[in-house]
Amino acid sequence: MDATRIHKTRFAIPYQTTRISxxxxxxxxxxxxxxxxxxxxxxTIIVMTIFRLKSTKLPDPPSTILLPILPFELRAEIYYLATxxxxxxxxxxxxxxxxxxxxxxxxxxxxxxxxxxxxEVTRLDIGLWFISVTEFGVLYxxxxxxxxxxxxxxxxxxxxxxxxxxxxxMFGRYHPAPGEKNTFVDxxxxxxxxxxxxxxxxxxNVLKRKSNxxxxxxxxxxESGEQIPELEAIIETYGLEDILGSKSLVTLTIEFWPKLTxxxxxxxxxxxxxxxxxxxxxxxxLRQGFRARGMEVDVRLVPxxxxxxxxxxxxxx
Numbered sequence: 001m002d003a004t005r006i007h008k009t010r011f012a013i014p015y016q017t018t019r020i021s022x023x024x025x026x027x028x029x030x031x032x033x034x035x036x037x038x039x040x041x042x043x044t045i046i047v048m049t050i051f052r053l054k055s056t057k058l059p060d061p062p063s064t065i066l067l068p069i070l071p072f073e074l075r076a077e078i079y080y081l082a083t084x085x086x087x088x089x090x091x092x093x094x095x096x097x098x099x100x101x102x103x104x105x106x107x108x109x110x111x112x113x114x115x116x117x118x119x120e121v122t123r124l125d126i127g128l129w130f131i132s133v134t135e136f137g138v139l140y141x142x143x144x145x146x147x148x149x150x151x152x153x154x155x156x157x158x159x160x161x162x163x164x165x166x167x168x169x170m171f172g173r174y175h176p177a178p179g180e181k182n183t184f185v186d187x188x189x190x191x192x193x194x195x196x197x198x199x200x201x202x203x204x205n206v207l208k209r210k211s212n213x214x215x216x217x218x219x220x221x222x223e224s225g226e227q228i229p230e231l232e233a234i235i236e237t238y239g240l241e242d243i244l245g246s247k248s249l250v251t252l253t254i255e256f257w258p259k260l261t262x263x264x265x266x267x268x269x270x271x272x273x274x275x276x277x278x279x280x281x282x283x284x285x286l287r288q289g290f291r292a293r294g295m296e297v298d299v300r301l302v303p304x305x306x307x308x309x310x311x312x313x314x315x316x317x
Contacts, residue, residue, distance in 0.1 A: 166191065172205030199255065250298065252297055252300070255304045
């Protein structure tokens with residue numbers, strides 16, 4: 001690629017050149033995405049890297065993507081540098097109740113990079129790249145509708161197909177009504193390219209009751225005869241058999257918080273209703289279910305650090 005031509009190329013958008021750091025330039029060279037002839041070019045060749053778009057509205061918006069002469073691999077590197085340089089990839093986005101309540105254009109959710117607002121073609125190009133490098137943390141079933149509305153703005157279900165990672169932080173809390181499908185599982189099935197899914201359960205979910213922090217003695221807890229449900233009941237409650245229909249899953253993580261806090265008359269300590277074995281059986285059932293369908297999925301059971309929300313990616317232990 002002729003460096004002089006690159007430096008002089010004009011695009012149909014207003015921009016200002018900005019100095020690019022030496023680290024960013026080295027990063028592009030290390031990926032072999034820049035020709036060696038650009039080693040000595042000034043750092044102001046932002047035409048190839050990051051645009052600082054003017055805030056004024058364009059009277060005649062362009063109809064092409066940014067940097068149309070560059071291959072997608074190089075455009076993806078530029079999008080990364082312009083969007084979250086220094087942040088880990090995959091990027092993590094938690095879709096909360098606040099997002100659901102906002103009356104926003106489904107094409108432009110709050111988490112979409114501002115660079116995608118240039119025009120519709122650029123939104124599609126940057127949007128699909130962003131979806132593919134993001135792990136979406138979903139809290140409530142209503143959040144599924146919010147995320148789906150955004151994904152549906154891409155033609156031919158490309159938005160759903162670009163999803164690679166889903167993290168359902170409250171999966172165990174919501175039980176579908178009898179005869180209804182699990183909203184979370186339905187999203188997994190609709191995302192034909194999803195490879196990593198996390199389902200989080202808490203001991204309260206398995207015992208089918210709200211968290212218990214009332215003051216009771218240990219012997220009272222034992223006498224209450226708390227019943228741990230059978231494996232079949234858990235599968236039916238959450239409609240988990242449907243998830244075996246996914247054709248793209250590589251890793252399915254069952255995250256489980258197993259502890260029950262009991263307040264005694266003499267002090268406070270932790271007692272654990274032994275729900276871990278039934279969750280182990282669920283993990284093995286899922287593993288064998290995928291295998292029977294010709295898929296080797298890494299189904300793993302991991303302990304959760306807490307019973308609350310994780311505002312970010314779960315750390316491997």
